[in-house]
Amino acid sequence: MPPTKHRPKLTQKELRAPDEFTTFIDSARDFFVNNLTQVIVSAVVVVVVGAVVIGVYYYERNRDNVASSKFYDAITALNAGKNKDAETQFKQLADEEPGRRLGRLARFYAASAYIADGDLANARDSLVAFLAEERDPLFRSLALTNLAVVYERMADWKKAAGAYQQAAADPGPEQTRAQLGVARMLAKAGDKQGAIDAYRGFLTAHPFAQQRQDVLESLALLGAPADVAPPSLGASSGPQPVVIH
Template identity: 85%
Template structure:
């Protein structure tokens, strides 16, 4: 005889109990409905912020393009010898775009326009302003050398020597010129022994410099004893290749 199967009857309470999956869906729907406004606002904020960021980015790129165009026009005027026009264009760019790289560089080239025009006081002020913010070693060296030239033309030997000395402290294309400038300013200011020492220091540091003959003549004018020592031999050079000045 087959086994008897007992079927359990569901109670009314069990029939009324919610299904777990149905309960989860209902809760999710309720949460969505209750927080719909907040979700819409949050999404709108994200969209607005994103639009602002994108807008600012393209606006800044547009200003970069305009600054580049203005800088190019000013450089073209300077190279063409139109110093007054270059001064106006560089000054406007420097004043209106002080936070941009080209705006800061405009002060350096503005000084060049002033120097070409013989306006030494404005050239000095422009270079001093540029150096107060510039950190690039190359442009600092160039600016310091130009500032020294300005002071030298203004017959301020002490400040010229100081600017040349700062330019000479950093390796770069202006270092040799700046070292000679220091010696020259010492001679002009009346420090004869200091100038002689500076010129001899230059010869020791740069025995093969193109300016060697000029330095020897400067030493002779200062009354320094003639230095008959030969130029040190370059690696691989024969004695016949070594000249004595």
């Protein structure tokens, strides 16, 4: 007869001890039940926040598209010479979207429409508002030059000279024009010597400028001797022809 296997007896202490896995499950269930409301609220918050983020994204995209469409319509009107329509459309866009790039640029282009229409006061105000926020060097140079033109047409020589000086301070497509504008405004303001110095400084900095002859004529009108040497082909003027001996 095979030997009988004896199972170990459980002590009273072991019988009273809870099973660890069962205890963990029970604790998790109790925690979930006790915190069910908080869990549900948290889940709802996550869903709501996600929905808001998605909604804001598509809302902003839609506003971008609307702003682009309005800007295009205004540019089209400006290019077609419909200045009044362009003024109205650009101003509306600038007022509706002051925080968007196209909304800020609308002030710059609105000024162009005002200038073309001879409305200098509104052109000035639009450019001043644009420059107060614009940081792009190219657009600042263009806007400052246009503002100087507006002041010049308004016969405000001092402010025109100041705007031209700011435009001339930074490299850009309008720098040469702005430098000459400074000299011209000084002459109109009665600062004869200042204008002469500005014209001579221009010739020194730009000896081969297309405007050289005009500058020399302006100096002559101011009674200044033409003591600026004409440009010559020196060692630093560029590539030289090869001489074969």
